[in-house]
Amino acid sequence: MSEPAHPPFPERASLYGMPVIGPGETVASIGAALTGAVLTPAGRPWWFAVVGTLALTLLWATLRPAVPAALAAAGAGWWIGLASGCLLISGLLLLADVAWRCGIGRLAQTAALLSAGLAALHPVPLHSVSLAALLAAAGGLWAAALLPDLAVLRDGLAAGPDRRRGAVYRVLSAGWRGSMLQWLAWERACRGLALLGILAAVAVLIDLALAAALHSDRHDTLLPVALLVEAVLSGAGLIAALAVALRRNLRLDGLVTGRHLDILGRLILAFGLAALYCHVTEIVTALLYGDAAERARLVRRLLGDEAPAFWTLMLAGLLPTQLFWIAPVRRRAAALGLIGALVAAGLGADHVLAARAGATWADLVTALTAAIGSAGLFGLGLLLLFRLVPPISIADTRQLALGLNPHASLPPPASGLGDDRHPSSDQGPRPGLLAVFAAEAELAAAVRGLSGADAPSRLDAYGPAPMPEAAAALHARESRLSRLALSGAFLGVAAFLAARLVGLADAMPQGLADVAVLASPASWPATWPTSWPASWPADWPRSWPLSWPLSWAMAAVPALSAGAMGGVLGLGAALMAALRAARGDRRPPSALTGRFVLTIDPAIGSSRGSFNPAALLRRLDALPAKAGRPLAVYGPGAPGRLR
Numbered sequence: 001m002s003e004p005a006h007p008p009f010p011e012r013a014s015l016y017g018m019p020v021i022g023p024g025e026t027v028a029s030i031g032a033a034l035t036g037a038v039l040t041p042a043g044r045p046w047w048f049a050v051v052g053t054l055a056l057t058l059l060w061a062t063l064r065p066a067v068p069a070a071l072a073a074a075g076a077g078w079w080i081g082l083a084s085g086c087l088l089i090s091g092l093l094l095l096a097d098v099a100w101r102c103g104i105g106r107l108a109q110t111a112a113l114l115s116a117g118l119a120a121l122h123p124v125p126l127h128s129v130s131l132a133a134l135l136a137a138a139g140g141l142w143a144a145a146l147l148p149d150l151a152v153l154r155d156g157l158a159a160g161p162d163r164r165r166g167a168v169y170r171v172l173s174a175g176w177r178g179s180m181l182q183w184l185a186w187e188r189a190c191r192g193l194a195l196l197g198i199l200a201a202v203a204v205l206i207d208l209a210l211a212a213a214l215h216s217d218r219h220d221t222l223l224p225v226a227l228l229v230e231a232v233l234s235g236a237g238l239i240a241a242l243a244v245a246l247r248r249n250l251r252l253d254g255l256v257t258g259r260h261l262d263i264l265g266r267l268i269l270a271f272g273l274a275a276l277y278c279h280v281t282e283i284v285t286a287l288l289y290g291d292a293a294e295r296a297r298l299v300r301r302l303l304g305d306e307a308p309a310f311w312t313l314m315l316a317g318l319l320p321t322q323l324f325w326i327a328p329v330r331r332r333a334a335a336l337g338l339i340g341a342l343v344a345a346g347l348g349a350d351h352v353l354a355a356r357a358g359a360t361w362a363d364l365v366t367a368l369t370a371a372i373g374s375a376g377l378f379g380l381g382l383l384l385l386f387r388l389v390p391p392i393s394i395a396d397t398r399q400l401a402l403g404l405n406p407h408a409s410l411p412p413p414a415s416g417l418g419d420d421r422h423p424s425s426d427q428g429p430r431p432g433l434l435a436v437f438a439a440e441a442e443l444a445a446a447v448r449g450l451s452g453a454d455a456p457s458r459l460d461a462y463g464p465a466p467m468p469e470a471a472a473a474l475h476a477r478e479s480r481l482s483r484l485a486l487s488g489a490f491l492g493v494a495a496f497l498a499a500r501l502v503g504l505a506d507a508m509p510q511g512l513a514d515v516a517v518l519a520s521p522a523s524w525p526a527t528w529p530t531s532w533p534a535s536w537p538a539d540w541p542r543s544w545p546l547s548w549p550l551s552w553a554m555a556a557v558p559a560l561s562a563g564a565m566g567g568v569l570g571l572g573a574a575l576m577a578a579l580r581a582a583r584g585d586r587r588p589p590s591a592l593t594g595r596f597v598l599t600i601d602p603a604i605g606s607s608r609g610s611f612n613p614a615a616l617l618r619r620l621d622a623l624p625a626k627a628g629r630p631l632a633v634y635g636p637g638a639p640g641r642l643r
Contacts, residue, residue, distance in 0.1 A: 018257065018258055018259035018262065019257055020257060020259050020400065021102070021254065021397070021400050022254025022255070023405060024254065024405070025254050025255065025397075025408065026405065026409070027398050027401065027409055027410050027594050028594070030397050031394060031398075031464075031594065033254075034391070034397075035152060035153055037252075037386070038153060038386075038389065045249070046383065046387075049379070049383055052376070053376040053377070053379040053380035053383060054380055055376070056379070057376050057377040057380055058373075059372075059373040059376070060372075060374045060377055063369055064370055066366050067367050068363050071352065071364070071367040072367070073123050073125040074351040074352045075122050075351070075371055076123060076124045076125065077125065078347070078371070079115045079116070079374070080115075080116070080119045080124075080131070080134070080204055080205075080208055080231075081208075081227065081234050081235075081347065082111065082115040082231075082238055083111075083113075083116040084112075084134065084201035084202075084205050084235070085201075085230075085232045085233065085234050085236065086109070086235040087109075087198070087200070087201045087235075088197075088202075089232065089235050089236060089267075090105055091141070091194035091195065091197045091201075094190060094191060094194040095191060095194050095195060095198075099400055099403075100263060102255070102392065102400050103257065103392060104260060105392075105393055106145070106389075106391055106392050106393050107239055108239050109141055109142040110142060110382065110385055110386075110391075111235070111238055112235075113138040113139055113142045114378050114381045114385075116131070116134050117381075118374055118377060118378060121374075125212075126204065126207040127207055127557070129496060129558040129562050130200075130203055130204040130207040130561040132561070132565060133561035133565035136568045136569070137196050137200040137201070137564060137568050138197065140193050140197075140568040140572050143572075144186070144189050144572070145190055145393060146389055147174060147186060148176060148395040149389060149390050149394045150172045150173040151169075151173040151176035151177075153169045153389075154166055154170045154176075155593055157169060174580075175579055175580065175582075177462065177582070178463060179460055179461065179462050179582050180460060180461035180467050180476060181460070181478075181578070181581075182578070182582045183465075183466045184467075184476055185481060185579065185582070187466050187468075188482070189481055189578075192481060192485050193571055196489075199560060199563075199564045202228070203557050203558075203561040204561065205227050205228050205231055206224055206557050207557045207558065207561070209223045209224040210557065220285070222278055222282060225278060226278035226282075226350075229275045229278060230271075230317075230350060232271050233271035233274075233275055233317075233343060233347065234317075234348075236264060236267045236268045236271060237341065237342070237344035238341075238344040239264065240264040240268060240337060240339075240340030241340040241344065243264065243337075244261070244334070244336055245337060246392075247333065252392065256392070261331055261333055261336050262331050264336065264340070265330030265336055266330065268321050268324060268339070269322070269324040269330070272318055272324075272343070273321070273322075275317075275318055276318050276321075276322075279313075279318070301353070306353055308364070309352040309353050310349070310353060312346055313346060313347065313353070315346070317346030317347040317348075317349060318343075318346070318347075320339045320346075321339070324339070345375075395464070396465075398464050399465035402464075409439055409596070410595050411438075412592075412631045432599060432601035432635060433613055433634070433635035433636075434589075434597055434598075434633065434635055435597065435598040435599075435600065435630035435633045436592060436595055436596070436597055437595075437596040437597075438596070440465075440469050440470055440596055441469055442596075442626060442627065442628060443461055443463070443470050443598050444467075444470045444472070445623070445627050445628035446623060446628040447461070447470065447474055448473050449619065449628045450600070450620070457601065457602065457611065457616065458600075458603045459474060459599070459600055460474075460599045461596070462598075463595070463596040463597070464593075464594045464595070467596075478578065480577075481571060483574075484571065484573060488566040488567045488570020488571065488573075489567035489570065490563070491566050492562040492563045492564070492565050492567065492569075493563040493566065495562065495566070496558060496559050496563075497559065500555060598630070600616055613636050620633060
């Protein structure tokens with residue numbers, strides 16, 4: 001007996017005594033609630049929120065030119081941290097196949113995409129390839145994960161008055177039919193994009209740490225670790241605030257449960273402790289082992305011109321996380337949302353410390369106001385996107401409900417498909433059979449029971465959620481996605497190195513002159529290294545190593561980002577090709593949408609006389625109930641409902 005490619009969600013309705021999905025949630029209720037959040041006309045609160053965020057966006061656009069470059073770069077670092085943290089959380093939960101990710105996965109992916117886009121609107125203090133890879137990975141994962149949900153919206157609008165909107169969703173769903181091969185390709189693609197997103201997030205944070213080390217006096221090896229920890233912490237805080245707001249405004253308590261809030265609180269607490277450890281270690285090291293310059297920097301941070309940013313980081317970004325040691329606080333939605341938003345905003349102060357521009361109070365006030373305005377642009381993007389796509393993954397949540405709630409699946413149609421003698425699909429009559437099952441496990445058992453049938457037949461499975469057991473029973477494999485992802489990653493690295501060599505050839509004469517200056521201490525200016533020879537670039541030492549062959553460390557991080565971006569493009573092309581290849585077969589009738597259906601058609605190249613539906617029907621009827629016998633079978637000679 002074949003085993004699933006990876007195990008489905010755990011078959012239990014609670015985690016540590018708290019449910020991860022409402023006990024009454026079914027395939028139908030999940031689809032109705034999440035499509036209703038998109039298709040229901042917007043009310044007054046939504047329009048008021050749009051007007052408020054639009055006003056903040058105009059404020060940001062007005063103040064943006066007045067923000068000093070260093071503080072604007074700090075704002076970019078803040079948005080990069082939020083994007084990286086959300087992408088890391090989403091990717092790790094997806095790769096680990098964690099059941100409760102369903103309630104927050106789409107929130108994390110959308111927040112990562114919008115944050116990366118906002119970072120691109122600021123002057124970014126790192127390699128452009130790193131930010132482009134982050135944006136591509138966030139956008140690729142967000143778009144790929146949406147495909148089944150767009151098909152649900154397409155089907156919901158197919159027969160309604162708003163057919164034009166349905167036509168848009170039909171194009172965006174890329175021919176999604178819910179077949180087993182499409183689910184298999186979709187799962188593999190999402191997991192691959194999650195891995196590439198993790199690589200892109202880590203690479204951009206390392207690049208950000210290098211930029212901070214080159215443009216400030218923060219050169220300790222703990223800086224990259226601190227930025228990574230704070231990125232995950234800020235992402236968790238942002239997701240917590242969004243989850244609380246979504247749960248309250250859309251009344252999705254059955255999908256975003258108290259267990260989600262408790263886990264997010266624990267996550268914020270754990271990474272808050274880790275971030276505090278990094279900063280306390282830095283202070284203790286400077287006191288015990290630091291030289292005069294390090295101690296002077298510590299005094300500036302605690303009592304000097306850097307004190308406002310440092311104490312904002314501590315009092316708003318880190319210390320409030322320790323309140324989650326108290327379980328009632330951690331599990332209270334209002335407290336979690338407030339502290340999560342405070343943490344996400346307060347951690348931006350660490351990027352101000354890294355910029356250390358010596359800005360005046362007026363500059364800081366202008367930068368803070370502009371940051372509030374950019375947060376308004378982020379909120380406006382959320383409001384608009386969640387009027388176009390479901391805020392929670394329909395496919396993942398349905399899979400969770402089918403594994404946990406006994407009556408989550410849809411029953412077969414009460415009266416067949418309209419013509420019991422010869423039911424047909426939406427594309428016309430079909431000679432084969434359509435068998436309807438209550439669960440994927442029963443469908444997989446039927447496939448195994450039909451193995452070795454005398455009549456040459458071609459089997460395919462359709463369902464409202466991923467079907468790993470059916471894929472294993474049908475011996476389906478999907479290896480093209482991995483090959484094309486690796487090929488794209490290789491081409492991305494090769495393209496980056498080729499562009500680097502071209503730049504190296506142009507900069508070689510100047511680089512040799514710079515090396516000659518460095519090799520002759522007598523030629524150094526008296527104020528070295530605060531003033532540079534006129535022949536050096538204005539942003540040396542950041543720009544010069546990028547054009548020199550010995551600076552492999554400075555090339556490794558953007559090369560990793562280029563590889564991740566190439567892998568995302570290759571995987572996206574492979575997914576579209578896989579969906580297009582699976583569109584050749586006809587889908588089941590629209591009356592069976594949302595049910596587990598096994599199609600049994602004549603094998604390609606076989607004569608119609610060799611295909612015997614009656615023999616297949618007898619074999620299905622002989623299977624045990626709830627272990628392969630379908631609820632109903634439709635087709636030539638089929639009785640309709642069996643049990």
